[in-house]
Amino acid sequence: MSAEFDVEFIERDDRSARFLVRGLTPAFANGIRRAMIADVPTLSIDTVRFIENSSVMFDEMIALRLGLIPLTTPLADYEIGETVTVALDVEGPATAYSGDLTTSDGLVEPADKNIPIIKLNQGQRLEFEADAVLDRGKEHAKHQGGVSVGYRHLQRVEVIGDRGEFDEEEPHILRGVIETEDGELVATDEFDNDLTNRYPGKEVSVTDVPGAFVFHVETDGSLSVEELVDRAAESIGDRAAELKDAVSV
Amino acid sequence: MELRVIDKTDDELRLEIAGEDHTFMNVLKGVLLELEAVSAATYDVNPEQSGGQTDPVLSIKTAGGADPLDVLADAADRVEGQTDAFRDAFAAAA
Numbered sequence: 001m002s003a004e005f006d007v008e009f010i011e012r013d014d015r016s017a018r019f020l021v022r023g024l025t026p027a028f029a030n031g032i033r034r035a036m037i038a039d040v041p042t043l044s045i046d047t048v049r050f051i052e053n054s055s056v057m058f059d060e061m062i063a064l065r066l067g068l069i070p071l072t073t074p075l076a077d078y079e080i081g082e083t084v085t086v087a088l089d090v091e092g093p094a095t096a097y098s099g100d101l102t103t104s105d106g107l108v109e110p111a112d113k114n115i116p117i118i119k120l121n122q123g124q125r126l127e128f129e130a131d132a133v134l135d136r137g138k139e140h141a142k143h144q145g146g147v148s149v150g151y152r153h154l155q156r157v158e159v160i161g162d163r164g165e166f167d168e169e170e171p172h173i174l175r176g177v178i179e180t181e182d183g184e185l186v187a188t189d190e191f192d193n194d195l196t197n198r199y200p201g202k203e204v205s206v207t208d209v210p211g212a213f214v215f216h217v218e219t220d221g222s223l224s225v226e227e228l229v230d231r232a233a234e235s236i237g238d239r240a241a242e243l244k245d246a247v248s249v
Numbered sequence: 250m251e252l253r254v255i256d257k258t259d260d261e262l263r264l265e266i267a268g269e270d271h272t273f274m275n276v277l278k279g280v281l282l283e284l285e286a287v288s289a290a291t292y293d294v295n296p297e298q299s300g301g302q303t304d305p306v307l308s309i310k311t312a313g314g315a316d317p318l319d320v321l322a323d324a325a326d327r328v329e330g331q332t333d334a335f336r337d338a339f340a341a342a343a
Contacts, residue, residue: 005335007342019342021335027279028331034272226343230336237332239273242250243266244325247318 010177010185016218017225020154020177020185022211029151029213035232036146038137041080042222043071043108048130055092055118055126062118062126067142069098070111070220071132075231077107083131084108090127092120108132111221145223152176154185154212157195161203172196174206177214260310262317267304270294274305280331281324286315 004023011018021029045066050059071084078084085104090096099113120126137144156179163169172195174188191198195206217225251267266274274292281290289310296306309317 005338007338009342019339021338024335025279027275028335031272031276032335039272226339229339233332233336233339236273236276237329237336239250239269240277240325240328240332243252243277244322244329246250246252247325248322 008185010187010214012225015221015225016148016216018177018187018214018216020212020214022154022209024211024213029215031236032229032232033149033151033215035235036149036217036228037144039235040145040223040228040231041073041075041134041136042143042145042220043073043078043084043132043134044140044142045069045071045086045130046083046133046135048128051127051129052125053128054124055120056124057118062128063130065117066130067140069101069115069117070222071103071108072111073134073145073222074105074107075223075227077105078134080134080136083133086130086132088117088126088128088130090120090125092124093122095119096126103132145219145228146217147220148216148218151213151215153208154179154214156207156209157181157199158205158207159199159202160205163201163203169196172204178206179209179212255306257317260312260314260317262307262309262321264307264309264321265302265304266307269305274307276328277307277324280327281309281320284320284324286311286313286320286323288312 006022008020009017010020048059048063048066053059053062055062086101088096088101090100096117097113098110098115098117101110103109118126135143154177155174158181173193174195175193177185177187179185195204217229219225219228250269253265253267255265256263271294278290278292281287287309290308292305292307294303294305296302309320311317311320
């Protein structure tokens with residue numbers, strides 16, 4: 001068995017992508033999906049030292065909110081457990097946004113600048129210094145890089161004849177990506193997820209294509225989709241290498 | 250990754266792999282089952298009456314006189330090969 005993979009992108013955005021992989025086993029597809037969610041580490045604020053918090057919220061509540069702010073993560077520069085210092089100083093009347101955070105590393109910054117942390121009134125002030133730590137989604141969901149990661153089988157649609165003259169016209173809802181008879185890949189939202197829009201008056205058969213998986217990957221902005229997928233595969237490969245070394249002494 | 254051999258005979262192996270979960274074990278099991286020399290392979294993350302054992306226990310039974318440890322090394326090598334091939338294919342498309 002030689003591993004021959006074929007990857008094809010169907011949709012691609014800043015933070016999300018849909019791509020087709022052929023030649024995968026279900027176990028391997030699921031391993032990569034799980035690794036993207038739980039094993040690829042990201043930076044997230046974990047310890048906060050408050051200097052002044054005269055806002056209406058307790059320190060702990062603000063610390064929880066801070067943890068949930070995605071930070072861009074240069075994975076090449078950090079090992080699990082390493083930290084970056086983050087600071088914020090905002091005085092009311094104003095709203096403290098994630099964009100007000102300053103970091104000790106220029107490559108680490110809030111992935112979104114417009115996440116409100118807390119609204120401050122006249123005379124209220126929030127000042128703190130915090131440590132963002134690199135860890136994995138397994139440890140805490142705030143470290144998950146992939147926020148919506150899943151896959152579906154690629155479905156092959158074939159026209160097998162005309163719809164019976166007196167058959168009732170029923171919608172044929174399908175989600176994901178289909179492969180047409182001429183090998184064209186079409187996302188189902190292009191025809192409003194209803195096959196009768198694309199093949200009006202036809203009778204079609206829908207079958208799963210073996211070994212072909214359409215992944216949908218969306219990140220929180222801390223990593224790019226490409227990096228997330230690559231690191232997930234790498235983490236499985238690293239474990240395999242470790243096991244191989246351990247048993248072949 | 251810490252390994253602990255629970256049982257080992259000429260054609261059978263039971264091995265505890267500490268710190269792993271379904272993510273890696275299921276991939277490994279899938280590859281093991283594709284091998285000619287393997288007649289049975291499975292893993293269990295919570296064996297019955299184990300008193301709360303949560304590290305997976307891998308069981309392999311081989312056929313044709315193959316040493317289960319060699320088979321396991323072969324499977325791990327294939328998993329590594331597959332991930333490398335996947336990363337290459339993905340990088341080529343990206």
